[in-house]
Amino acid sequence: MSVAGADPPDWPPLEEVEEILGYSFADKRWLEEALTHASFRRQQEEAAAAAAGTSGGGVSYERLEYMGDCVLNLIVSREQFFRYPDLMPGDLTRLRAANVDTEKLARAALNHGLHRYLRHRKPQLGDQIEAFVEEIAEYPVHSNGLVNAPKTLADIVESLIGAVFVDSHCSVDTVWKVFKRLLEPIVEKETLRVHPVTELYEMCQKRKLRLEFKGSWKQGIDVYVNDQLAGRGNYESKKEIAQNRAAKDALDNLGKIVLLLEDGEDDQIVD
Amino acid sequence: MSVAGADPPDWPPLEEVEEILGYSFADKRWLEEALTHASFRRQQEEAAAAAAGTSGGGVSYERLEYMGDCVLNLIVSREQFFRYPDLMPGDLTRLRAANVDTEKLARAALNHGLHRYLRHRKPQLGDQIEAFVEEIAEYPVHSNGLVNAPKTLADIVESLIGAVFVDSHCSVDTVWKVFKRLLEPIVEKETLRVHPVTELYEMCQKRKLRLEFKGSWKQGIDVYVNDQLAGRGNYESKKEIAQNRAAKDALDNLGKIVLLLEDGEDDQIVD
Structure with missing residues:
Protein backbone atom coordinates (compact mmCIF):
# COMPACT_ATOMS: atom_id res chain seq x y z
CA MET A 1 0.00 0.00 0.00
CA SER A 2 1.52 3.29 -1.06
CA VAL A 3 0.81 6.19 1.20
CA ALA A 4 3.06 8.67 -0.57
CA GLY A 5 0.66 9.26 -3.45
CA ALA A 6 -1.92 10.87 -1.16
CA ASP A 7 0.42 13.32 0.55
CA PRO A 8 -0.75 16.88 0.49
CA PRO A 9 1.96 19.23 -0.77
CA ASP A 10 2.84 20.51 2.74
CA TRP A 11 4.44 17.21 3.72
CA PRO A 12 8.06 17.17 2.67
CA PRO A 13 9.37 14.04 0.92
CA LEU A 14 10.36 11.13 3.17
CA GLU A 15 13.74 10.85 1.46
CA GLU A 16 14.86 13.92 3.41
CA VAL A 17 14.59 11.82 6.58
CA GLU A 18 17.28 9.51 5.21
CA GLU A 19 19.57 12.53 5.00
CA ILE A 20 18.77 13.55 8.57
CA LEU A 21 19.47 10.01 9.78
CA GLY A 22 22.49 9.51 7.56
CA TYR A 23 20.97 6.14 6.68
CA SER A 24 19.61 4.94 3.36
CA PHE A 25 16.80 2.35 3.60
CA ALA A 26 17.09 -0.81 1.51
CA ASP A 27 13.31 -1.10 1.77
CA LYS A 28 11.64 2.32 1.85
CA ARG A 29 8.38 0.79 3.08
CA TRP A 30 9.84 0.62 6.60
CA LEU A 31 10.53 4.34 6.47
CA GLU A 32 7.02 4.99 5.22
CA GLU A 33 5.48 2.81 7.94
CA ALA A 34 7.56 4.54 10.64
CA LEU A 35 6.22 7.94 9.63
CA THR A 36 2.56 7.02 9.20
CA HIS A 37 0.26 7.80 12.12
CA ALA A 38 -2.84 5.66 12.70
CA SER A 39 -5.08 8.68 12.05
CA PHE A 40 -3.63 8.96 8.56
CA ARG A 41 -3.97 5.25 7.89
CA ARG A 42 -7.64 5.29 8.93
CA GLN A 43 -8.44 7.97 6.41
CA GLN A 44 -6.60 6.03 3.72
CA GLU A 45 -8.46 2.88 4.63
CA GLU A 46 -11.84 4.53 4.52
CA ALA A 47 -11.07 5.71 1.01
CA ALA A 48 -10.01 2.21 -0.03
CA ALA A 49 -12.73 0.40 1.92
CA ALA A 50 -14.84 -0.51 -1.07
CA ALA A 51 -11.93 -1.94 -3.04
CA ALA A 52 -10.23 -4.51 -0.81
CA GLY A 53 -10.98 -6.79 2.10
CA THR A 54 -7.39 -7.37 3.24
CA SER A 55 -5.98 -6.81 6.69
CA GLY A 56 -4.81 -3.29 7.29
CA GLY A 57 -2.32 -4.20 10.03
CA GLY A 58 1.22 -2.94 10.01
CA VAL A 59 0.91 0.19 7.95
CA SER A 60 1.01 2.70 10.77
CA TYR A 61 3.91 3.09 13.12
CA GLU A 62 2.78 1.29 16.31
CA ARG A 63 4.53 -1.98 15.58
CA LEU A 64 7.82 -0.31 14.66
CA GLU A 65 7.52 1.89 17.74
CA TYR A 66 7.12 -1.26 19.88
CA MET A 67 10.20 -2.81 18.28
CA GLY A 68 12.15 0.45 18.47
CA ASP A 69 11.41 0.91 22.17
CA CYS A 70 13.00 -2.46 22.83
CA VAL A 71 16.04 -1.76 20.65
CA LEU A 72 16.54 1.67 22.21
CA ASN A 73 16.54 0.14 25.69
CA LEU A 74 19.15 -2.34 24.57
CA ILE A 75 21.54 0.09 22.89
CA VAL A 76 21.45 2.52 25.80
CA SER A 77 21.83 -0.30 28.36
CA ARG A 107 13.38 16.84 22.13
CA ALA A 108 15.42 14.68 19.76
CA ALA A 109 12.53 14.59 17.25
CA LEU A 110 12.19 18.35 17.49
CA ASN A 111 15.92 19.13 17.33
CA HIS A 112 16.24 17.25 14.06
CA GLY A 113 12.89 18.29 12.61
CA LEU A 114 11.64 14.70 12.35
CA HIS A 115 8.09 15.70 13.32
CA ARG A 116 7.68 17.54 10.02
CA TYR A 117 7.64 14.24 8.16
CA LEU A 118 4.91 12.46 10.11
CA ARG A 119 1.84 11.74 7.97
CA HIS A 120 -1.13 12.25 10.27
CA ARG A 121 -4.68 13.60 10.61
CA LYS A 122 -4.37 14.75 14.17
CA PRO A 123 -5.26 18.43 14.12
CA GLN A 124 -4.26 19.06 17.76
CA LEU A 125 -0.68 17.83 17.25
CA GLY A 126 0.52 21.17 15.92
CA ASP A 127 -0.69 23.02 19.02
CA GLN A 128 0.79 20.40 21.36
CA ILE A 129 4.17 20.75 19.69
CA GLU A 130 3.98 24.53 19.85
CA ALA A 131 3.18 24.45 23.58
CA PHE A 132 6.04 22.01 24.16
CA VAL A 133 8.51 24.24 22.29
CA GLU A 134 7.47 27.16 24.48
CA GLU A 135 7.70 25.16 27.71
CA ILE A 136 11.17 23.75 27.09
CA ALA A 137 12.63 27.14 26.21
CA GLU A 138 13.30 27.54 29.96
CA TYR A 139 15.16 24.21 30.18
CA PRO A 140 17.83 23.87 27.53
CA VAL A 141 18.70 20.17 28.14
CA HIS A 142 15.98 18.44 30.18
CA SER A 143 13.28 19.74 32.53
CA ASN A 144 13.25 16.60 34.73
CA GLY A 145 9.52 16.28 34.97
CA LEU A 146 8.43 19.92 34.70
CA VAL A 147 6.95 19.89 31.20
CA ASN A 148 4.50 17.75 29.26
CA ALA A 149 6.11 16.24 26.16
CA PRO A 150 3.76 15.10 23.36
CA LYS A 151 4.06 11.31 23.21
CA THR A 152 3.66 11.34 19.42
CA LEU A 153 6.99 13.17 19.09
CA ALA A 154 8.76 10.48 21.11
CA ASP A 155 6.93 7.76 19.16
CA ILE A 156 8.47 9.01 15.90
CA VAL A 157 12.00 8.48 17.23
CA GLU A 158 11.17 4.99 18.48
CA SER A 159 9.45 3.98 15.27
CA LEU A 160 12.41 5.22 13.22
CA ILE A 161 14.75 3.21 15.47
CA GLY A 162 12.56 0.18 14.83
CA ALA A 163 12.60 0.85 11.09
CA VAL A 164 16.40 1.13 10.88
CA PHE A 165 16.70 -2.02 13.00
CA VAL A 166 14.53 -4.22 10.80
CA ASP A 167 15.85 -2.68 7.58
CA SER A 168 19.49 -3.30 8.60
CA HIS A 169 18.89 -7.04 9.18
CA CYS A 170 18.52 -6.33 12.90
CA SER A 171 21.92 -4.72 13.36
CA VAL A 172 22.13 -3.22 16.82
CA ASP A 173 25.42 -1.57 15.85
CA THR A 174 23.87 0.21 12.87
CA VAL A 175 21.05 1.55 15.06
CA TRP A 176 23.51 2.88 17.63
CA LYS A 177 25.66 4.50 14.93
CA VAL A 178 22.63 6.27 13.43
CA PHE A 179 20.87 7.33 16.62
CA LYS A 180 23.71 8.15 19.00
CA ARG A 181 24.17 11.49 17.26
CA LEU A 182 20.43 12.19 17.19
CA LEU A 183 20.11 11.53 20.90
CA GLU A 184 22.95 13.87 21.87
CA PRO A 185 23.52 15.10 24.51
CA ILE A 186 23.40 11.64 26.10
CA VAL A 187 22.76 11.95 29.85
CA GLU A 188 25.81 10.58 31.68
CA LYS A 189 26.37 9.68 35.30
CA GLU A 190 27.75 13.18 35.91
CA THR A 191 24.85 15.01 34.27
CA LEU A 192 22.03 12.83 35.63
CA ARG A 193 19.47 14.82 37.63
CA VAL A 194 16.62 13.41 39.68
CA HIS A 195 13.10 14.77 39.51
CA PRO A 196 12.34 17.53 42.04
CA VAL A 197 9.86 15.37 43.98
CA THR A 198 12.53 12.72 44.53
CA GLU A 199 15.18 15.29 45.40
CA LEU A 200 12.90 16.98 47.94
CA TYR A 201 11.94 13.66 49.54
CA GLU A 202 15.57 12.68 49.92
CA MET A 203 16.54 16.07 51.29
CA CYS A 204 13.74 16.06 53.87
CA GLN A 205 14.54 12.51 54.90
CA LYS A 206 18.18 13.42 55.47
CA ARG A 207 17.25 16.43 57.61
CA LYS A 208 14.38 14.55 59.32
CA LEU A 209 11.79 17.04 58.07
CA ARG A 210 8.13 16.07 57.56
CA LEU A 211 7.02 16.50 53.96
CA GLU A 212 3.42 16.80 52.77
CA PHE A 213 1.76 17.51 49.45
CA LYS A 214 -1.72 19.05 49.72
CA GLY A 215 -4.38 20.39 47.39
CA SER A 216 -5.67 19.23 44.07
CA TRP A 217 -3.43 19.24 41.05
CA LYS A 218 -6.07 20.95 38.95
CA GLN A 219 -6.18 23.98 41.24
CA GLY A 220 -2.61 23.77 42.44
CA ILE A 221 -0.49 21.71 44.80
CA ASP A 222 1.03 23.05 48.02
CA VAL A 223 4.11 21.54 49.61
CA TYR A 224 4.47 21.65 53.38
CA VAL A 225 7.73 21.04 55.22
CA ASN A 226 7.15 20.56 58.96
CA ASP A 227 3.74 22.20 58.49
CA GLN A 228 5.30 25.27 56.84
CA LEU A 229 4.02 26.08 53.37
CA ALA A 230 7.23 25.74 51.36
CA GLY A 231 6.24 25.67 47.71
CA ARG A 232 3.43 25.80 45.18
CA GLY A 233 2.97 24.38 41.74
CA ASN A 234 0.27 23.75 39.21
CA TYR A 235 -0.17 22.13 35.86
CA GLU A 236 -3.67 21.66 34.61
CA SER A 237 -3.28 18.51 32.58
CA LYS A 238 -0.94 16.30 34.58
CA LYS A 239 -0.70 15.62 38.31
CA GLU A 240 2.91 14.45 38.21
CA ILE A 241 4.07 17.67 36.58
CA ALA A 242 2.14 19.82 39.10
CA GLN A 243 3.82 17.91 41.95
CA ASN A 244 7.25 18.31 40.43
CA ARG A 245 6.68 22.03 39.94
CA ALA A 246 5.59 22.41 43.56
CA ALA A 247 8.63 20.42 44.73
CA LYS A 248 10.92 22.51 42.54
CA ASP A 249 9.50 25.66 44.11
CA ALA A 250 10.05 24.21 47.58
CA LEU A 251 13.64 23.26 46.72
CA ASP A 252 14.29 26.82 45.55
CA ASN A 253 12.99 27.99 48.94
CA LEU A 254 14.84 25.39 50.97
CA GLY A 255 17.47 27.74 52.35
CA LYS A 256 14.75 30.02 53.73
CA ILE A 257 12.81 27.04 55.10
CA VAL A 258 15.71 25.69 57.08
CA LEU A 259 16.50 29.10 58.57
CA LEU A 260 12.86 29.64 59.54
CA LEU A 261 12.53 26.21 61.10
CA GLU A 262 15.73 26.73 63.07
CA ASP A 263 14.38 30.04 64.36
CA GLY A 264 11.12 28.34 65.23
CA GLU A 265 9.17 31.02 63.40
CA ASP A 266 5.68 30.42 62.14
CA ASP A 267 5.77 32.71 59.13
CA GLN A 268 4.89 31.25 55.82
CA ILE A 269 7.71 30.90 53.35
CA VAL A 270 5.53 31.25 50.32
CA ASP A 271 3.37 34.34 50.01
CA MET B 1 39.33 -12.37 41.23
CA SER B 2 39.00 -16.12 40.96
CA VAL B 3 35.95 -17.58 42.59
CA ALA B 4 36.47 -21.12 41.40
CA GLY B 5 39.29 -21.86 43.84
CA ALA B 6 36.95 -21.57 46.82
CA ASP B 7 34.25 -23.88 45.50
CA PRO B 8 33.23 -26.63 47.84
CA PRO B 9 33.29 -30.01 46.12
CA ASP B 10 29.47 -30.15 45.74
CA TRP B 11 29.46 -27.45 43.06
CA PRO B 12 30.02 -29.00 39.66
CA PRO B 13 32.54 -27.32 37.35
CA LEU B 14 31.30 -24.31 35.38
CA GLU B 15 32.55 -25.78 32.12
CA GLU B 16 29.58 -28.14 32.16
CA VAL B 17 27.35 -25.10 31.67
CA GLU B 18 29.06 -24.45 28.35
CA GLU B 19 27.96 -27.91 27.26
CA ILE B 20 24.39 -27.28 28.38
CA LEU B 21 24.34 -23.99 26.48
CA GLY B 22 26.21 -25.34 23.47
CA TYR B 23 28.35 -22.21 23.69
CA SER B 24 32.01 -21.88 24.55
CA PHE B 25 32.99 -18.62 26.26
CA ALA B 26 35.96 -16.69 24.86
CA ASP B 27 36.30 -15.08 28.29
CA LYS B 28 35.32 -17.50 31.08
CA ARG B 29 35.06 -14.65 33.57
CA TRP B 30 31.66 -13.72 32.13
CA LEU B 31 30.43 -17.25 32.81
CA GLU B 32 31.83 -17.10 36.33
CA GLU B 33 30.21 -13.72 36.98
CA ALA B 34 26.86 -14.95 35.65
CA LEU B 35 26.84 -17.83 38.12
CA THR B 36 27.99 -15.97 41.22
CA HIS B 37 25.29 -14.85 43.62
CA ALA B 38 25.86 -11.74 45.76
CA SER B 39 25.74 -13.88 48.93
CA PHE B 40 28.74 -15.84 47.67
CA ARG B 41 30.64 -12.71 46.69
CA ARG B 42 30.11 -11.16 50.13
CA GLN B 43 31.67 -14.13 51.81
CA GLN B 44 34.62 -14.02 49.44
CA GLU B 45 35.05 -10.33 50.06
CA GLU B 46 35.02 -10.68 53.80
CA ALA B 47 37.82 -13.21 53.50
CA ALA B 48 39.81 -10.88 51.29
CA ALA B 49 38.91 -7.71 53.20
CA ALA B 50 42.27 -7.26 54.88
CA ALA B 51 44.23 -7.60 51.66
CA ALA B 52 42.78 -5.14 49.16
CA GLY B 53 40.84 -1.88 49.07
CA THR B 54 39.53 -2.13 45.49
CA SER B 55 35.95 -1.90 44.35
CA GLY B 56 34.10 -5.18 44.39
CA GLY B 57 31.58 -4.23 41.69
CA GLY B 58 30.74 -6.56 38.86
CA VAL B 59 31.64 -9.94 40.31
CA SER B 60 28.16 -11.12 41.12
CA TYR B 61 25.47 -11.59 38.55
CA GLU B 62 23.24 -8.51 38.95
CA ARG B 63 24.79 -6.50 36.15
CA LEU B 64 24.67 -9.38 33.67
CA GLU B 65 21.11 -10.10 34.72
CA TYR B 66 20.21 -6.45 33.98
CA MET B 67 21.82 -6.68 30.56
CA GLY B 68 20.32 -10.12 29.89
CA ASP B 69 16.80 -8.95 30.74
CA CYS B 70 17.11 -6.31 28.04
CA VAL B 71 18.54 -8.71 25.46
CA LEU B 72 15.87 -11.31 26.21
CA ASN B 73 13.13 -8.74 25.65
CA LEU B 74 14.69 -7.85 22.34
CA ILE B 75 15.15 -11.36 20.97
CA VAL B 76 11.63 -12.42 21.91
CA SER B 77 10.12 -9.18 20.55
CA ARG B 107 11.29 -23.53 34.56
CA ALA B 108 13.96 -23.16 31.87
CA ALA B 109 16.70 -23.03 34.55
CA LEU B 110 15.27 -26.10 36.21
CA ASN B 111 14.69 -28.08 33.01
CA HIS B 112 18.33 -27.72 32.04
CA GLY B 113 19.76 -28.02 35.54
CA LEU B 114 21.34 -24.57 35.44
CA HIS B 115 20.57 -23.90 39.11
CA ARG B 116 23.08 -26.57 40.15
CA TYR B 117 25.94 -24.33 39.02
CA LEU B 118 25.04 -21.17 40.94
CA ARG B 119 27.65 -20.29 43.57
CA HIS B 120 25.71 -18.94 46.51
CA ARG B 121 25.40 -18.82 50.31
CA LYS B 122 21.63 -18.66 50.42
CA PRO B 123 20.54 -21.59 52.54
CA GLN B 124 16.82 -21.14 51.84
CA LEU B 125 17.26 -21.43 48.06
CA GLY B 126 17.26 -25.24 48.12
CA ASP B 127 13.89 -25.33 49.90
CA GLN B 128 12.41 -22.71 47.58
CA ILE B 129 13.42 -24.73 44.55
CA GLU B 130 12.02 -27.92 46.06
CA ALA B 131 8.68 -26.25 46.78
CA PHE B 132 8.59 -24.87 43.24
CA VAL B 133 9.28 -28.28 41.73
CA GLU B 134 6.40 -29.71 43.73
CA GLU B 135 4.01 -26.90 42.80
CA ILE B 136 4.63 -27.05 39.06
CA ALA B 137 4.14 -30.81 38.90
CA GLU B 138 0.43 -30.03 38.41
CA TYR B 139 1.08 -27.69 35.49
CA PRO B 140 3.34 -29.21 32.86
CA VAL B 141 3.87 -26.06 30.75
CA HIS B 142 2.90 -22.89 32.67
CA SER B 143 0.62 -22.30 35.65
CA ASN B 144 -0.39 -18.77 34.55
CA GLY B 145 -0.03 -17.17 37.92
CA LEU B 146 -0.87 -20.08 40.24
CA VAL B 147 2.61 -20.81 41.62
CA ASN B 148 5.43 -18.80 43.15
CA ALA B 149 8.63 -19.13 41.12
CA PRO B 150 11.92 -18.36 42.93
CA LYS B 151 13.28 -15.20 41.28
CA THR B 152 16.86 -16.45 41.68
CA LEU B 153 16.15 -19.27 39.22
CA ALA B 154 14.94 -16.80 36.61
CA ASP B 155 17.89 -14.52 37.36
CA ILE B 156 20.32 -17.27 36.36
CA VAL B 157 18.82 -17.52 32.88
CA GLU B 158 18.91 -13.75 32.41
CA SER B 159 22.47 -13.45 33.68
CA LEU B 160 23.61 -16.23 31.34
CA ILE B 161 21.87 -14.46 28.45
CA GLY B 162 23.77 -11.30 29.42
CA ALA B 163 27.03 -13.25 29.63
CA VAL B 164 26.65 -14.82 26.17
CA PHE B 165 25.68 -11.42 24.77
CA VAL B 166 28.75 -9.55 26.02
CA ASP B 167 31.08 -12.50 25.34
CA SER B 168 29.88 -12.79 21.71
CA HIS B 169 30.66 -9.12 20.96
CA CYS B 170 27.00 -8.31 21.55
CA SER B 171 25.62 -10.67 18.93
CA VAL B 172 21.85 -10.82 19.25
CA ASP B 173 21.80 -13.70 16.76
CA THR B 174 24.17 -15.79 18.87
CA VAL B 175 22.04 -15.26 21.96
CA TRP B 176 18.89 -16.32 20.14
CA LYS B 177 20.61 -19.40 18.71
CA VAL B 178 21.79 -20.47 22.17
CA PHE B 179 18.68 -19.69 24.19
CA LYS B 180 15.83 -20.49 21.82
CA ARG B 181 16.28 -24.18 22.57
CA LEU B 182 16.57 -23.58 26.32
CA LEU B 183 13.36 -21.55 26.37
CA GLU B 184 11.31 -24.21 24.54
CA PRO B 185 8.38 -24.54 24.45
CA ILE B 186 8.06 -20.92 23.32
CA VAL B 187 4.55 -19.65 24.04
CA GLU B 188 2.91 -18.82 20.71
CA LYS B 189 -0.27 -16.92 19.87
CA GLU B 190 -2.17 -20.22 19.80
CA THR B 191 -0.87 -21.44 23.17
CA LEU B 192 -1.09 -18.12 25.03
CA ARG B 193 -3.31 -18.29 28.12
CA VAL B 194 -4.38 -15.37 30.27
CA HIS B 195 -4.23 -15.44 34.06
CA PRO B 196 -7.42 -16.70 35.73
CA VAL B 197 -8.19 -13.28 37.30
CA THR B 198 -8.16 -11.68 33.84
CA GLU B 199 -10.18 -14.51 32.29
CA LEU B 200 -12.81 -14.33 35.03
CA TYR B 201 -13.09 -10.53 34.75
CA GLU B 202 -13.58 -10.76 31.01
CA MET B 203 -16.10 -13.55 31.33
CA CYS B 204 -18.16 -11.68 33.94
CA GLN B 205 -18.04 -8.49 31.94
CA LYS B 206 -19.37 -10.29 28.86
CA ARG B 207 -22.22 -11.85 30.83
CA LYS B 208 -22.85 -8.65 32.82
CA LEU B 209 -22.18 -10.44 36.12
CA ARG B 210 -20.90 -8.53 39.17
CA LEU B 211 -17.53 -9.83 40.35
CA GLU B 212 -16.06 -9.27 43.83
CA PHE B 213 -12.98 -10.52 45.63
CA LYS B 214 -13.31 -10.61 49.42
CA GLY B 215 -11.24 -11.71 52.38
CA SER B 216 -7.58 -11.41 53.18
CA TRP B 217 -5.03 -13.24 51.08
CA LYS B 218 -3.30 -14.60 54.16
CA GLN B 219 -6.44 -16.39 55.34
CA GLY B 220 -7.94 -16.99 51.93
CA ILE B 221 -9.73 -15.07 49.22
CA ASP B 222 -13.38 -15.61 48.29
CA VAL B 223 -14.77 -14.76 44.89
CA TYR B 224 -18.38 -13.66 44.60
CA VAL B 225 -20.31 -13.57 41.34
CA ASN B 226 -23.55 -11.63 41.70
CA ASP B 227 -23.24 -12.08 45.48
CA GLN B 228 -22.90 -15.87 45.13
CA LEU B 229 -19.77 -17.40 46.60
CA ALA B 230 -18.20 -18.88 43.48
CA GLY B 231 -14.63 -19.76 44.37
CA ARG B 232 -11.95 -19.82 47.03
CA GLY B 233 -8.20 -19.63 46.94
CA ASN B 234 -5.30 -19.10 49.24
CA TYR B 235 -1.58 -18.72 49.06
CA GLU B 236 0.21 -17.57 52.16
CA SER B 237 3.09 -15.68 50.68
CA LYS B 238 1.67 -13.84 47.69
CA LYS B 239 -1.61 -12.01 47.24
CA GLU B 240 -1.60 -12.22 43.44
CA ILE B 241 -1.31 -15.99 43.52
CA ALA B 242 -4.11 -16.33 46.09
CA GLN B 243 -6.36 -14.22 43.85
CA ASN B 244 -5.51 -16.27 40.78
CA ARG B 245 -6.22 -19.50 42.64
CA ALA B 246 -9.58 -18.17 43.81
CA ALA B 247 -10.41 -17.03 40.27
CA LYS B 248 -9.35 -20.42 38.86
CA ASP B 249 -11.68 -22.13 41.33
CA ALA B 250 -14.51 -19.81 40.30
CA LEU B 251 -13.85 -20.49 36.60
CA ASP B 252 -14.03 -24.23 37.27
CA ASN B 253 -17.41 -23.61 38.91
CA LEU B 254 -18.70 -21.23 36.28
CA GLY B 255 -21.12 -23.66 34.66
CA LYS B 256 -22.78 -24.26 38.02
CA ILE B 257 -22.83 -20.54 38.78
CA VAL B 258 -24.60 -19.62 35.57
CA LEU B 259 -27.23 -22.34 36.08
CA LEU B 260 -27.83 -21.27 39.67
CA LEU B 261 -28.13 -17.60 38.75
CA GLU B 262 -30.56 -18.45 35.97
CA ASP B 263 -32.69 -20.44 38.42
CA GLY B 264 -32.54 -17.52 40.82
CA GLU B 265 -31.47 -19.85 43.62
CA ASP B 266 -29.65 -18.58 46.65
CA ASP B 267 -27.61 -21.70 47.40
CA GLN B 268 -23.92 -21.30 47.69
CA ILE B 269 -21.85 -22.83 44.93
CA VAL B 270 -18.85 -23.46 47.13
CA ASP B 271 -19.26 -25.43 50.32
Missing part, protein backbone atom coordinates in the same frame (compact mmCIF):
# COMPACT_ATOMS: atom_id res chain seq x y z
CA ARG A 78 24.76 -1.77 26.47
CA GLU A 79 26.53 1.57 26.14
CA GLN A 80 26.23 2.25 29.87
CA PHE A 81 27.03 -1.33 30.90
CA PHE A 82 30.48 -1.01 29.36
CA ARG A 83 31.03 2.66 30.19
CA TYR A 84 30.33 2.15 33.91
CA PRO A 85 31.68 -1.25 34.95
CA ASP A 86 31.09 -0.44 38.64
CA LEU A 87 27.52 0.79 38.36
CA MET A 88 24.85 -1.54 39.72
CA PRO A 89 21.41 -2.11 38.12
CA GLY A 90 19.59 0.53 40.21
CA ASP A 91 21.83 3.31 38.94
CA LEU A 92 21.98 1.86 35.44
CA THR A 93 18.17 1.85 35.31
CA ARG A 94 17.95 5.50 36.32
CA LEU A 95 20.59 6.46 33.79
CA ARG A 96 18.83 4.57 31.03
CA ALA A 97 15.45 6.06 31.92
CA ALA A 98 16.84 9.58 31.55
CA ASN A 99 17.96 8.76 28.00
CA VAL A 100 14.81 7.09 26.77
CA ASP A 101 11.99 9.02 28.45
CA THR A 102 9.29 10.84 26.51
CA GLU A 103 10.76 14.32 26.99
CA LYS A 104 14.23 13.23 25.91
CA LEU A 105 12.95 11.56 22.74
CA ALA A 106 10.50 14.36 21.95
CA ARG B 78 12.02 -9.54 17.30
CA GLU B 79 10.98 -13.15 16.83
CA GLN B 80 7.32 -12.32 17.35
CA PHE B 81 7.46 -9.11 15.33
CA PHE B 82 8.36 -11.09 12.21
CA ARG B 83 6.29 -14.17 13.02
CA TYR B 84 3.07 -12.19 13.49
CA PRO B 85 3.07 -9.31 11.00
CA ASP B 86 -0.56 -8.49 11.82
CA LEU B 87 -0.29 -8.46 15.61
CA MET B 88 -0.45 -5.06 17.27
CA PRO B 89 1.66 -3.97 20.29
CA GLY B 90 -0.93 -4.93 22.92
CA ASP B 91 -0.97 -8.56 21.81
CA LEU B 92 2.78 -8.59 21.17
CA THR B 93 3.37 -7.36 24.71
CA ARG B 94 1.23 -10.13 26.24
CA LEU B 95 2.95 -12.73 24.10
CA ARG B 96 6.39 -11.48 25.08
CA ALA B 97 5.47 -11.33 28.77
CA ALA B 98 4.48 -15.01 28.73
CA ASN B 99 7.91 -15.92 27.39
CA VAL B 100 10.03 -13.85 29.73
CA ASP B 101 8.16 -13.98 33.05
CA THR B 102 9.70 -15.37 36.23
CA GLU B 103 7.91 -18.72 36.09
CA LYS B 104 8.84 -19.32 32.46
CA LEU B 105 12.53 -18.55 33.07
CA ALA B 106 12.65 -20.47 36.36
